[in-house]
Structure formats: structure tokens, C-alpha cells
Amino acid sequence: MLIENEEPSKGIEISQSYFRGNQLSKECFANTCPSGADIFFDFVSSKSSSNSQNSDSILDINDCTFILYKADNDGGSISILIANQEPSKSIEIKRCEIRSSSSNGVANIGGAIYYNFSPISIKDATTNGKVYALHVVDCKFSSNQVSEYGGSIAVNIGKREPLNPIEITRCTFVGGMSGKNGGHIYYLFNPASTTSTQSNEHTLLINDCSFSTTTGQVLSGNGGSIFIMIQNGEPSKSIEINNCTFTDCFVKGNGAAIYYQFSSTSSTNTKTLLEDSNVYALNIVGCTFTSNVANNNGGAV
Secondary structure: OEEEEEOOOOOEEEEOOEEEOOOOOOOOEOOEOOEOOOEEEEEEEEEOOOOOOOOOEEEEEEOOEEEEOOOOOEOOOEEEEEOOEOOOOEEEEEOOEEEEOOOOOEEEEOOOEEEEEOOOEOOOOOOOOOOOOEEEEOOEEEOOEEEEEOOOEEEEEEEEOOOOOEEEEOOEEEOOEEOOEOOOEEEEEEEEEOOOOOOOOEEEEEEOOEEEOOOOOEEEOEOOOEEEEEOOOOOOOEEEEEOOEEEOOEEOOOOOOEEEEEOOOOOOOHHHHHHOOOOOOOEEEOOEEEOOEEOOOOOOO
């Protein structure tokens, strides 16, 4: 799917559908490689919709099942690219099941979902109601694998920070692995510039999720369940992990359940962060960590 020129006032919905065994060619053309074996959403619109009342979401994927056989791409099942301007409406993935049925079903980045936010510009328009850059809710991820980053979900924030939050809520992650970092979720924050988000709450929220695997199974190099890297700039709002459970996560490196690394040399939002005492670089609240193992440091975090 390609959205260009002006953003449509109505949304796109994919519901109650079954995807099985769909594949992409491994070949790349003009430095562009295939992405999203089942669904590819490319948002390159340069103008926001002047009428958003007809739909709460620009893209709504709900009550679908994805069974991945083989993937040599980014985003084993779903790939979302925001390449020009941030949509004025939410991107929602709800009540879906995404699983790999083969040990050969290995994507490069984002075994189930790959979200790449790299817009040229950020709109100034204010939206009505709660809008999400990405909202994944009530989904189940099983045995998804990648050769590099994000066994189930990979998020790349490049060029600019989203105005709206990313939330992953009430999801279950079972099994799966990554060849490098982030056995289940990989989040890279690497924008050239940051802006204060419209949300007064958070930049990233992972809430009420459960993460588990077979005891002794290596999930990744670092961050058995969640890997967070702040590489450039600093988020204007908190990164929060609330009320989650982590069980039997095992990594070869550091952070059996959660790995957080701040490597930025430019904390561009220092003034904003100091003025708001409720903003945290990382805030972990009400989580349970059980029987997790790291070969190096951080048996849990």
C-alpha cells in the first residue's frame, strides 16, 4: 500500500483475514530491499488530511492471523514505513496472532513487525483525541526469529522524533529469538532532531505484556526480551515499561530481560526534562522478573 500526496480522510482497515506462507524475493533493486511478506504500508504523504473525523486510524489491522514460513526481509509479516510526514491518525494493530512455523522463517529485522519512522518533516497541526504513532494491543507473538534485531517487533526512530507515542499493550511474547539484540522487542532512537511530543505521558510505553521462552533457550546477544538503544538525541518524554512479566529469558550477553543503553552525545531536551519531574530516561514499574539468566551482566536488567 502506498499513501502519497495528501493523506486520505478515511482510513484503511484489514480485518478477520488469514495470511500464510507469503514470501518476497531476496533480491534488492536500486538499494531498496523487499519488506513485509504479508503487508507493506508506505506512507509518503506530504500533506495531512484536512478532515480526520471519518476515521480514528489511517491503518487498522485487527483480528488477523499471520503464519510465516520464510522471510529474508525486514518485517517478517508487517512492514510500516513513514518516510515523509507523520500521519494525523493512528496506526493500529489489534488482536492479531503472528507466528513462525519454521526454523527457516528468519527475517533480518522485526520478525513479525518492522516500524521505520524516518520523516523529512513533522507537522505542526494538533490532532483531536488520542493518536498513536504505533499502537499494538492484545496481540500474540510466537516463535518469531530474526538474524539481527527484534525477534517480534523492531522500531527504528530516525531523522525526527514522532509527535505521538508508541504503545505496546496487553501482548504476549512466547519463544522467538534474535541473532544480535532484542529477543522480542528492539527499539532504536536515532533522530537527527527531537521535538516535544503531543502526548504528556510517554514516548514509548510497553504495558501489561508477558515475555517468556523455553528454559535455556538463547533469545539474543543483549536484551533477552527488550533492547532499547538511545543513539542520538534524547526522547522528550519517558520510556516506560509497566506491569510486565519476564520468565526464563536467557542471553549470551547482558540484560536477560531488559537491556537499556544511552550512547547519545547530544541531550537536546535537557531543559524540558529538568522542568518536568515526571519524565524519566527509563521508568520500570510493577514488573516481575523470574528465572532469567545472562552470561555477562544483568540477570534481569
